Amino acid sequence: xxxxxxxxxxxxxxxxxxxxxxxxxxxxxxxxxxxxxxxxxxxxxxxxxxxxxxxxxxxxxxxxxxxxxxxxxxxxxxxxxxxxxxxxxxxxxxxxxxxxxxxxxxxxxxxxxxxxxxxxxxxxxxxxxxxxxxxxxxxxxxxxxxxxxxxxxxxxxxxxxxxxxxx
Amino acid sequence: xxxxxxxxxxxxxxxxxxxxxxxxxxxxxxxxxxxxxxxxxxxxxxxxxxxxxxxxxxxxxxxxxxxxxxxxxxxxxxxxxxxxxxxxxxxxxxxxxxxxxxxxxxxxxxxxxxxxxxxxxxxxxxxxxxxxxxxxxxxxxxxxxxxxxxxxxxxxxxxxxxxxxxx
Numbered sequence: 001x002x003x004x005x006x007x008x009x010x011x012x013x014x015x016x017x018x019x020x021x022x023x024x025x026x027x028x029x030x031x032x033x034x035x036x037x038x039x040x041x042x043x044x045x046x047x048x049x050x051x052x053x054x055x056x057x058x059x060x061x062x063x064x065x066x067x068x069x070x071x072x073x074x075x076x077x078x079x080x081x082x083x084x085x086x087x088x089x090x091x092x093x094x095x096x097x098x099x100x101x102x103x104x105x106x107x108x109x110x111x112x113x114x115x116x117x118x119x120x121x122x123x124x125x126x127x128x129x130x131x132x133x134x135x136x137x138x139x140x141x142x143x144x145x146x147x148x149x150x151x152x153x154x155x156x157x158x159x160x161x162x163x164x165x166x167x
Numbered sequence: 168x169x170x171x172x173x174x175x176x177x178x179x180x181x182x183x184x185x186x187x188x189x190x191x192x193x194x195x196x197x198x199x200x201x202x203x204x205x206x207x208x209x210x211x212x213x214x215x216x217x218x219x220x221x222x223x224x225x226x227x228x229x230x231x232x233x234x235x236x237x238x239x240x241x242x243x244x245x246x247x248x249x250x251x252x253x254x255x256x257x258x259x260x261x262x263x264x265x266x267x268x269x270x271x272x273x274x275x276x277x278x279x280x281x282x283x284x285x286x287x288x289x290x291x292x293x294x295x296x297x298x299x300x301x302x303x304x305x306x307x308x309x310x311x312x313x314x315x316x317x318x319x320x321x322x323x324x325x326x327x328x329x330x331x332x333x334x
Contacts, residue, residue, distance in 0.1 A: 036298035
């Protein structure tokens with residue numbers, strides 16, 4: 001039996017994550033401008049909320065338990081009708097495992113990112129992603145996603161597990 | 168000349184804030200259920216995102232400078248076409264000054280809330296609110312609001328300033 005395939009997390013940047021969605025962070029690279037008589041700087045339009053079909057956008061909180069590393073990822077999921085944003089509220093880094101849209105997630109197209117505590121992500125519709133991968137301790141994340149009467153979560157079990165590692 | 172009208176902040180609770188919008192927080196009082204094979208608890212549908220007209224919902228970050236207390240509030244604003252959510256990302260409390268929908272904000276209807284670091288707010292459309300009132304230090308807030316080509320911010324200068332105080 002061969003050793004499991006492994007993935008070492010790469011830094012999360014807007015450029016690297018562009019095929020999968022948006023990185024939600026303050027950066028001089030995004031449009032920003034003063035508001036409120038100069039009291040506040042608005043880092044504008046960091047992520048588009050996509051809530052198609054008969055859905056609506058809503059805000060929730062996910063409270064995730066930390067994963068133990070190395071973690072073996074065995075499945076991926078995606079949403080066909082809307083985006084899903086995760087923004088950390090507990091000041092801890094977390095992992096982001098994604099694969100581009102395709103009928104099923106391809107093992108050779110998986111990408112693993114290490115998100116800093118100040119970075120959120122917004123998965124574009126159809127992008128494969130692993131469920132929440134909190135690290136270190138129980139962590140809350142603000143979620144902006146589509147809520148509707150009919151479910152919209154497609155799951156796919158990977159042919160072979162992938163071991164996730166920090167750099 | 169008489170002393171300025173003062174308002175002492177009251178605790179932010181879902182019940183007290185209901186006329187103005189939603190409080191975004193984990194609480195046993197809201198619907199919550201396990202997801203991700205039990206790894207994560209979803210506190211579900213804490214705030215509805217309202218992006219009417221020809222707008223769309225988007226995610227931004229506001230970086231606010233702290234206000235010095237006592238702070239004199241002189242104006243209020245509101246959005247006629249959408250909701251606006253503020254969720255603290257910097258782990259600090261902040262103030263929330265609101266007045267119910269009406270052609271102009273009435274001084275005798277102003278309410279001042281002290282939000283804890285774990286509490287966000289979502290202003291319903293038409294609710295009068297003061298611009299961001301960060302406390303203690305520069306603070307980031309995640310914003311979910313309506314973005315559109317045409318502006319949607321109505322401002323109103325109060326006839327008389329109101330002095331805001333912590334309890």
